[in-house]
Amino acid sequence: MTLATPTATTPFRFDKSREAFARAARVIPAGIPGHLGPAEGLHIPHDAFPKFSSRAEGTRFWDLDGNEYIDYMCGYGPNVLGYNDPDVAAAANDQARREDVVTLPSSIMIDFAELLVDTVASADWAFFAKNGGDTTTLAIMTARAATGRKKIVFVKGYYHGVAPWTQKLDYPGVLEEDVANNLMVPWNDLGALRQMLADYRGEVAALIAQPYMHGNFTDNELPAADYWQQVRRLCTEHGVVLIVDDVRAGFRLDLAGSDHYFGFEADLICFCKALANGYNVSALCGKDALKEAVSSITYTGSYWMSAVPFAAGIATITKLVELDAPALFDRLGRRLTDGLVSAAADHGLSMIASGAPALFYLRLDDPTGSLMLHQEWVAECVQRGVFVTSHHNHFINAALTEADVDRTIEIADESFAIVAARHGLGF
Amino acid sequence: MTLATPTATTPFRFDKSREAFARAARVIPAGIPGHLGPAEGLHIPHDAFPKFSSRAEGTRFWDLDGNEYIDYMCGYGPNVLGYNDPDVAAAANDQARREDVVTLPSSIMIDFAELLVDTVASADWAFFAKNGGDTTTLAIMTARAATGRKKIVFVKGYYHGVAPWTQKLDYPGVLEEDVANNLMVPWNDLGALRQMLADYRGEVAALIAQPYMHGNFTDNELPAADYWQQVRRLCTEHGVVLIVDDVRAGFRLDLAGSDHYFGFEADLICFCKALANGYNVSALCGKDALKEAVSSITYTGSYWMSAVPFAAGIATITKLVELDAPALFDRLGRRLTDGLVSAAADHGLSMIASGAPALFYLRLDDPTGSLMLHQEWVAECVQRGVFVTSHHNHFINAALTEADVDRTIEIADESFAIVAARHGLGF
Numbered sequence: 001m002t003l004a005t006p007t008a009t010t011p012f013r014f015d016k017s018r019e020a021f022a023r024a025a026r027v028i029p030a031g032i033p034g035h036l037g038p039a040e041g042l043h044i045p046h047d048a049f050p051k052f053s054s055r056a057e058g059t060r061f062w063d064l065d066g067n068e069y070i071d072y073m074c075g076y077g078p079n080v081l082g083y084n085d086p087d088v089a090a091a092a093n094d095q096a097r098r099e100d101v102v103t104l105p106s107s108i109m110i111d112f113a114e115l116l117v118d119t120v121a122s123a124d125w126a127f128f129a130k131n132g133g134d135t136t137t138l139a140i141m142t143a144r145a146a147t148g149r150k151k152i153v154f155v156k157g158y159y160h161g162v163a164p165w166t167q168k169l170d171y172p173g174v175l176e177e178d179v180a181n182n183l184m185v186p187w188n189d190l191g192a193l194r195q196m197l198a199d200y201r202g203e204v205a206a207l208i209a210q211p212y213m214h215g216n217f218t219d220n221e222l223p224a225a226d227y228w229q230q231v232r233r234l235c236t237e238h239g240v241v242l243i244v245d246d247v248r249a250g251f252r253l254d255l256a257g258s259d260h261y262f263g264f265e266a267d268l269i270c271f272c273k274a275l276a277n278g279y280n281v282s283a284l285c286g287k288d289a290l291k292e293a294v295s296s297i298t299y300t301g302s303y304w305m306s307a308v309p310f311a312a313g314i315a316t317i318t319k320l321v322e323l324d325a326p327a328l329f330d331r332l333g334r335r336l337t338d339g340l341v342s343a344a345a346d347h348g349l350s351m352i353a354s355g356a357p358a359l360f361y362l363r364l365d366d367p368t369g370s371l372m373l374h375q376e377w378v379a380e381c382v383q384r385g386v387f388v389t390s391h392h393n394h395f396i397n398a399a400l401t402e403a404d405v406d407r408t409i410e411i412a413d414e415s416f417a418i419v420a421a422r423h424g425l426g427f
Numbered sequence: 428m429t430l431a432t433p434t435a436t437t438p439f440r441f442d443k444s445r446e447a448f449a450r451a452a453r454v455i456p457a458g459i460p461g462h463l464g465p466a467e468g469l470h471i472p473h474d475a476f477p478k479f480s481s482r483a484e485g486t487r488f489w490d491l492d493g494n495e496y497i498d499y500m501c502g503y504g505p506n507v508l509g510y511n512d513p514d515v516a517a518a519a520n521d522q523a524r525r526e527d528v529v530t531l532p533s534s535i536m537i538d539f540a541e542l543l544v545d546t547v548a549s550a551d552w553a554f555f556a557k558n559g560g561d562t563t564t565l566a567i568m569t570a571r572a573a574t575g576r577k578k579i580v581f582v583k584g585y586y587h588g589v590a591p592w593t594q595k596l597d598y599p600g601v602l603e604e605d606v607a608n609n610l611m612v613p614w615n616d617l618g619a620l621r622q623m624l625a626d627y628r629g630e631v632a633a634l635i636a637q638p639y640m641h642g643n644f645t646d647n648e649l650p651a652a653d654y655w656q657q658v659r660r661l662c663t664e665h666g667v668v669l670i671v672d673d674v675r676a677g678f679r680l681d682l683a684g685s686d687h688y689f690g691f692e693a694d695l696i697c698f699c700k701a702l703a704n705g706y707n708v709s710a711l712c713g714k715d716a717l718k719e720a721v722s723s724i725t726y727t728g729s730y731w732m733s734a735v736p737f738a739a740g741i742a743t744i745t746k747l748v749e750l751d752a753p754a755l756f757d758r759l760g761r762r763l764t765d766g767l768v769s770a771a772a773d774h775g776l777s778m779i780a781s782g783a784p785a786l787f788y789l790r791l792d793d794p795t796g797s798l799m800l801h802q803e804w805v806a807e808c809v810q811r812g813v814f815v816t817s818h819h820n821h822f823i824n825a826a827l828t829e830a831d832v833d834r835t836i837e838i839a840d841e842s843f844a845i846v847a848a849r850h851g852l853g854f
Contacts, residue, residue: 007598020534020537023534023537023541024537025536026538026552027537027541027543027551027552027553028536028537028538028552028554029545029552029554029555029718029719029721029722030722032532033554033722033726033731034726034727034732035726035727038619051531052529052531052532052533052534052536052537053526053529053530053533054525054533054534055525056525056526056527056529057525060531061526063531064534064624071529071530073530074455074530074572075528075529075530075531075729077729078528078730079528079529079530081631083526083527083529084523084526084527086526087521092523093520093523096511096520097511098481098482098483099480099481099482099483099488099510099511100483100705100706101497101502101506101511101705101707102480102483102502102506103486103488103498103500103501103502103503103814104477104478104479104480104490105459105479105480106481107447107479107481107491107560108456108477108478108815109455109479110447110449110451110455110479112448113455114454114546115450115455116454117454123455124454125453125454126454126455127455127456127460128454129536130557130558130707130730130764131557131561131728131729131730132729133728133729134558137591140600141591141599141600142600143600144599144600145599145600148718150602150604158568159698162725162726162727162728163590164564164568164592165563165591167725171724171725172568172571172572172720172723172724172725173567173568173569173572173720173723174568174571175571175577175608177577177604177605177608178604178609179809180604181602181604183627185818210565215824222770244530245739247729256613257761272729273729275494278527278730279527279529279731279738280528280707280728280733291456293454293599293600294456295457295460296599296600297598297599298589298594298598298599299460299461299589299590300460300461300462300589300710301558301559301560301588302502302503302504302505302558302559302560302674303557303702303707304658305459305461306461306705306707309707335669341633341758344715355715387530390600392832
């Protein structure tokens, strides 16, 4: 009999998070909706996860029990400069002292639109809302208004928000009418797209896609060489509006848009998460040819002209430009994923890192094909202060340092050792 | 020939607003989306309206040219305590220093849900989002999931946001599939509802309605005696989920919900505007019988667990309770509408005030049946510092004083005189 592998750290306890979750479950459906609620129970190692945070600063947050994390989820994207970035906070506070939601919009809305038009290659204009999904819905309505057609081509494995039209027929509350005009093609499959557009010639209003396949539960896939150029050509040829959903990847790959990063121009591009470092705003940007169509849609919301998020957005984009943030994200992401792959190999394990380094996706290869080995490693990391999650891409923010990355790799290394020992894997 | 009626005030100029709008029109579809854009050009006296604000405090805002307004639109609802309320701002700033959008929610989400459950009569739980429309969509999806039925009964003249299912088939970008399951009944017509539920027995998932008919372009209508009690009874009898859209009226009629105000209980109730004094948050609340159904819906958003709006919401509801705000709104609304009706009569004009005083709707009766006389009066008021608008209900906020109301009536009086003289009406 061998002793348990000695560990350098003591796993965290989550007593206060557990108590708070019991309170939450009484007054909030599912306790916590979305990724961290029990509905995701099969996909996240729940016992190893804290449930509530109490403070956040830079690349770190502290949970309700006071445990400190280097956070690679970044609020599922919005934290792009570091939590509570002082420059963004100063701009937001300054604006808040003047005005926020008023009967008339503040003229700072124009400043923000002008900045996006100057920064984003495919943006001739910007329309502001609150959710990423507000912009994907406006995009497909605009495409339908512009073309007089109904059908939308999706790429299998997509996520474009939670509006009924984005969901699947077997999801609760979704009707066949909601998804009746949705067509699916596989990612990176030009032949399938060509066939689809031929089969439905004159019926397709839009193709909507993420800039690369950064879906959940599967290794992420970049576009094949010339893929996007051919998609662009096919869309133009068929009069199909090309919509890029850059809600997740936007401003992390390229400040001019992820379409620019991959060398093409979208007709409409959707932004949200990284747009204002967490202040609540989203934007649909697009080409002048669609400006009249988007203007024709009945589309408004109570908080859509909130001025504080515009001020935060201007400060965020300005600072991302100053930092040349996408290069920083790429460098830190590569340092981290290279380190993780190497540390795993040291324990005879195989870590697969996929997608763009700024939004790296991880999978610890399991000879049985199960995703559970990866979940076990995630559980050990989280309980030691590295917040990663299973089966979802991660995010880099500009407050992360090389020292943070190196400390992350140390904790990951310890976690690989525990998992390898538990299963008698590796050396 | 008579001289023009002498006026006590000089109409405002809007040079900077006009210049800013020209800039906006280049980079934002329609320049300003929603109520104040040119799409509403037929319904608003555009030349008399400023386009952008620069500062707001209490019940007032200042436009880009520095003109000061007593504001009766309150950001189209969100301003319920007064712009930049110090207590709400302090709570929000305190929370912002700790955390806002983080990978895990802050436990302040639970505090806010508990406060709503304690405050709102029909709330056993609360689910948070960003738009009022996020909550109406979640409500109908929940009703469909719970009942396994498709059809939704609407009341003619409704507004439940901008999701495609809420729109009309002749609106750009809307498909027949989007609205295929929408049924319409007239307001206050129990016979029509009874017939509709009989005709579609077993097919109706929900009835969605505002607590009273506060629609645009028409005098607002309160529920007839016993109307809501009978609607409640019919919904229960037919297994139909009763959804109250309290986005506009919520927390202005009754802090326990507008259903409570009218003496019934909704199954689901939608809140937004007044929930956090302009901080960006909405909430669907409901009964325990639907908690499991709402939990089953795939529904989440990037900013939905933003902690700062929760802190603002707690401060807002707490202060509304302390002030007994609905009673205040009713008293100020009555003082204002009584004063306007009386001032109009002094000029031989007939002003009709309808709806609840806290959300009064105005129409200056025109013997020709046109709405233009009212628009002319609105134009004169706005150019003199009373911000009212045409064909939409108004809103009272708690920073309004009796002195503000009295000054408003003076300006309104001057505006009645101008309109009466221009048309040779009155005495």
